[in-house]
Amino acid sequence: MPKVAGRFHTLPEYALATIPQKKRELAARGVDVIDLGAGDADLAPPPKALDAITKAVREPAMSRYGFGLGLVAYREAIAAWMGKRFGIRFDPMREIVPLIGSKEGISHLALAYMEPGQVAIIPEPGYNAYQGGTLLGGGEPYRYALRPRTDFLIDLDEIDDVTLHRTRILYLNYPNNPTAAVAPIDYLEKVVARCRELDILLVYDNAYSELAFDGYKPPSIFEVDGARDVAIEFHSLSKTYNMTGWRCGWAVAAPEIASVLTKIKLYTDTGQFMAVQAAGVAALASYDEWVPGNVDVFRQRRDAAVAAFNANGFKCDTPRATMYLWIPLPDGMPSAVFAERLLEDEGVVVMPGSSFGAGGEGFFRISFITSPERLQEAAARAGRVLSSMGAAV
Numbered sequence: 001m002p003k004v005a006g007r008f009h010t011l012p013e014y015a016l017a018t019i020p021q022k023k024r025e026l027a028a029r030g031v032d033v034i035d036l037g038a039g040d041a042d043l044a045p046p047p048k049a050l051d052a053i054t055k056a057v058r059e060p061a062m063s064r065y066g067f068g069l070g071l072v073a074y075r076e077a078i079a080a081w082m083g084k085r086f087g088i089r090f091d092p093m094r095e096i097v098p099l100i101g102s103k104e105g106i107s108h109l110a111l112a113y114m115e116p117g118q119v120a121i122i123p124e125p126g127y128n129a130y131q132g133g134t135l136l137g138g139g140e141p142y143r144y145a146l147r148p149r150t151d152f153l154i155d156l157d158e159i160d161d162v163t164l165h166r167t168r169i170l171y172l173n174y175p176n177n178p179t180a181a182v183a184p185i186d187y188l189e190k191v192v193a194r195c196r197e198l199d200i201l202l203v204y205d206n207a208y209s210e211l212a213f214d215g216y217k218p219p220s221i222f223e224v225d226g227a228r229d230v231a232i233e234f235h236s237l238s239k240t241y242n243m244t245g246w247r248c249g250w251a252v253a254a255p256e257i258a259s260v261l262t263k264i265k266l267y268t269d270t271g272q273f274m275a276v277q278a279a280g281v282a283a284l285a286s287y288d289e290w291v292p293g294n295v296d297v298f299r300q301r302r303d304a305a306v307a308a309f310n311a312n313g314f315k316c317d318t319p320r321a322t323m324y325l326w327i328p329l330p331d332g333m334p335s336a337v338f339a340e341r342l343l344e345d346e347g348v349v350v351m352p353g354s355s356f357g358a359g360g361e362g363f364f365r366i367s368f369i370t371s372p373e374r375l376q377e378a379a380a381r382a383g384r385v386l387s388s389m390g391a392a393v
């Protein structure tokens with residue numbers, strides 16, 4: 001058989017890859033499976049997005065190549081939304097990059113910036129696209145463990161100078177997946193200043209900017225002075241609009257940075273299906289009338305999940321954003337063993353912290369993506385496993 005490149009072997013196993021088959025096997029055995037694994041809610045997209053795509057798919061022009069330009073109306077809708085939401089103006093033609101979901105843009109960007117011997121600082125636990133892009137780009141991941149002692153923030157002062165001077169990319173994601181941590185604006189100001197000082201590209205993954213509660217409004221990195229010199233920010237319709245499978249997102253950056261990702265994408269794809277972009281226009285236009293109600297559904301689920309897991313032997317705080325709880329396990333209880341027992345014994349899918357990297361050990365993640373009743377049932381099942389394992393630890 002032909003030999004694959006060495007960089008392929010550096011890729012770890014993808015944590016969610018085996019879950020669908022395991023669910024099928026359990027369901028075939030008659031197990032009532034509750035899936036709290038992926039950040040993939042069981043809710044419908046906005047009606048106006050559904051209406052828009054229904055109309056657009058019947059237009060022959062929408063089925064042609066979008067190329068890098070895509071649907072101009074989608075670019076314009078993004079620019080208008082960024083201006084309204086964050087008070088920042090972006091040129092729709094030069095500073096916005098339509099994406100087939102933010103994941104592909106995040107991973108593809110590293111192909112343009114990483115070289116052998118250069119470093120990308122990656123939060124661990126963190127989204128696998130960060131290290132995937134780094135490794136496939138030939139770079140070296142520096143995995144920074146997100147732990148409670150730093151409020152799950154990356155502290156660049158803890159990284160040695162040699163590594164910092166080899167660093168080409170810093171990945172940040174706040175509100176954070178999987179820890180649900182948020183970043184204060186003064187922290188972001190310090191990070192931008194260090195990136196400017198060290199000439200580091202700041203990749204700011206802002207996929208959860210709208211899934212926030214109790215009056216909290218996550219910022220854009222571009223609300224920080226000087227960020228345009230070093231940053232690119234990624235957004236997605238997936239979480240805010242329950243459109244995970246539609247794969248529709250965007251990046252914003254100064255023209256010098258946006259054009260780099262645009263060029264990479266010219267060689268890797270020919271653009272998102274323009275009917276999906278038309279639905280994206282409708283989704284963004286429905287923000288004021290639709291998003292607050294959708295976020296409130298997640299708030300109710302968050303509150304139910306926090307109460308249920310706390311009542312069943314766990315200790316978890318109430319997150320200000322995202323669709324996740326990052327729940328600590330007792331000392332000495334391996335997260336992968338707990339998750340496997342919970343799946344096999346009780347039919348509940350959760351993500352062990354170790355599946356996000358060694359820095360995530362000692363925790364597990366649940367997604368509050370189903371009804372309060374199902375979350376309460378899942379928590380009760382998890383409590384039974386915790387009790388049975390606790391006796392053995």
